[in-house]
Amino acid sequence: MNTPHGIHGTHGHLGHGRASGSDIAMARMLEADAEVLAPYLTRLTGWLAEVADPAPARILDLGSGPGTGSLALAHRFGPARVTAVDISAQMLHRLNKQAAAHGVAGRIRTLEADLDAPWDEIGAGGPYDLVWAAAFLHHAADPARTLAQAFERVRPGGLLAVTEMDFFPRFLPEDIGIGRPGLESRLHAVTNTRPPRDWTGELMNAGFTVEARRPFDIRLDRTQAGPALPRYARICLLRLRSHATDVLDADDLAVLDTLLDESRPHGIARRNDLSVSTTRTTWLARRP
Template sequence: MARLLELDAEVLASYLAELTGLLAQRVGPGPARVLDLGSGPGAGSLALARQFPAARVTAVDISAHLLHRLQKQAAAHGVADRISTVEANLDEPWTKITENKGPFDLIWAASFIHHVSDPARTFTRAFEQLRPGGLIAVTEMDFFPRFLPEDTGAGEPGLEDRLHQATNTQPPHQWTGPLARAGFVVEELRPFEIRLDSTQTGPALNAYAQVCLAKLRSHATDVLEADDLAALDALLDETQPQSIARRSDLSVRTTRTTWLARRP
């Protein structure tokens, strides 16, 4: 998962820059304190540190391993002095966060809120940690990105569509109501339609597609037809001529949605 998240940030760097640029327009004068909830290996923390060069970012995650990766990346990018980490389970009391560096000017929660056991409680706690006038940005992705052309040369055309239909079984996340009930004023619901080819993403695209499709393959054994499973396995086999690792016709297509809400 750490590798997937790091590749996601590398391939979708232009999207991250667009999103953090939007936050810079909305948050007002450069924020001094930023909180990254469910930071993982730190793609959001690093993007926020780049966008707000005077800010100090507190990254919170339950995984010591992912936070260690974040610290290494922060050092490599020269921002280790501005990114601190807190190992904490956000389903438990936020004592470690309260003791740290709040109140915060900006809270970032990317592809994370759906993991907590009680989103309403998490939003209430985030509200308490945000200064009056501060902004929270909650982002979710519609599902795993798509990468393949309609006809991959392996199996019947439309393989990726069938894979997504078989494995994407959860309803879309909706956070407008829970944010409002926690006291936030929701200012915007912003979809980002991401459509990038290999010239726009760089060489990491093939590895990103490989990791994402392998992850979906692990959930597809009992829900996809045998012929489609065989075709997908051939695409994931790096020794095959039609392998994802070798292809030059990949692109990344996905949608991310951000809720921007303010504490009055």
């Protein structure tokens, strides 16, 4: 069974597919994610600004995707230069467009590379003061090797921030007015069966000192989440739907399809009872 491990894809599988269609779908989800969860990203980068002293001037974003992290970091850390690495040309193309739109293109360099292969080109621009890996480590074929290579690229005293999602976001109230109450819980129970992973041991094995492991509990109501919430909710539920066919009861599948049908009165786009809740954890590690 496929197990969507967090919004960022089926654990260890999606993101490696090079079909540009799937990359575009993933990029749209990540962009909507960053738009809705902007208050969380602000908190996270604000925390990094408190602990990184001096402020990082050279930043490496591993598995940058369309660059929501690179952009947040470029904004947070004024003159810093960011190197964004991803295996997907499509993701990096979107990143470059966004960087230009945000006026930071001169400070973000994109590098198309497979981080599962030797990191020959990735030293350029380093050593780095901050290495950022958001929703990426679970994609790595050999996370221990990835962390060892990251260790080599960060300067002594520099930081690595690893972020992973603990739980896929939830959007619906218990009773949505159609079908049996508890649809979303059942959907998660059958499609998202892996417990969150603790990276502390791997980080220490790679030579890092783990300074913090901080869970961010994110709870935003409709107003706080802003106008992108219905779009974001629909993208996420569509992703779960694609894994639910053989594992969710037929009556629940029918209700889910009604929710995802934009023309229906109960459809996501027309609901005013949406909210978002999710948990993400960041490990803050330092190279001694």
